[in-house]
Amino acid sequence: MKHALFFLSALVLLSAGAEAAQTTATTSSQPILGKHDNNAPINISSDNFQADLNGKTGTWTGNVLVIQGDMKMRANSVHMTTVNGKTDKIFASGNVVVDSPNSGTATGDNGVYSVVPRTVLMTGNVILKKGKDVMRGTQVTVNMATGQMVMTAGGAKTPNNPGGRVQSVFMPNSQTQ
Numbered sequence: 001m002k003h004a005l006f007f008l009s010a011l012v013l014l015s016a017g018a019e020a021a022q023t024t025a026t027t028s029s030q031p032i033l034g035k036h037d038n039n040a041p042i043n044i045s046s047d048n049f050q051a052d053l054n055g056k057t058g059t060w061t062g063n064v065l066v067i068q069g070d071m072k073m074r075a076n077s078v079h080m081t082t083v084n085g086k087t088d089k090i091f092a093s094g095n096v097v098v099d100s101p102n103s104g105t106a107t108g109d110n111g112v113y114s115v116v117p118r119t120v121l122m123t124g125n126v127i128l129k130k131g132k133d134v135m136r137g138t139q140v141t142v143n144m145a146t147g148q149m150v151m152t153a154g155g156a157k158t159p160n161n162p163g164g165r166v167q168s169v170f171m172p173n174s175q176t177q
Helices: 002-022
Strands: 042-045 048-052 057-068 071-083 086-100 104-114 119-130 133-143 148-152 167-169
Touching: none
Parallel strands: none
Antiparallel strands: 042 057, 048 057, 057 071, 071 086, 086 104, 104 119, 119 133, 133 148, 133 167
């Protein structure tokens, strides 16, 4: 479980921008995040951007790349919603890949970060990698406030998960702590 939590800490990359104004420390105090700098500039590039000023949303589409510090996220699209002027939810969809040298790589079809409850949900073909350690399933939910994670396979058989079960391989001597 400890290995698995490191994989998902990279997903908080998107939340950093939403919470940067509320954070006074230069590094996260959450152990799951390691020493990620929440105040580092967030760079987003994409083929297109569309804002709905009335709906208070923004959507980046086409080869979206989000970088903050050493964390990177790629997706086909990223959509952000706000409530009362603050980021509420961030949706990443299509070939979502979050990578960090400290946290490893998390991939999935879709990801949702809910800011207030501090939860991350990844769905689809979810694969978590750090070094030689790998976990596979169809859905993973992480509560960033408590550090609790639940991964399921939903009984669905996929090419990467032919048994329809959560699959995990941890190498006892790997340096993933």
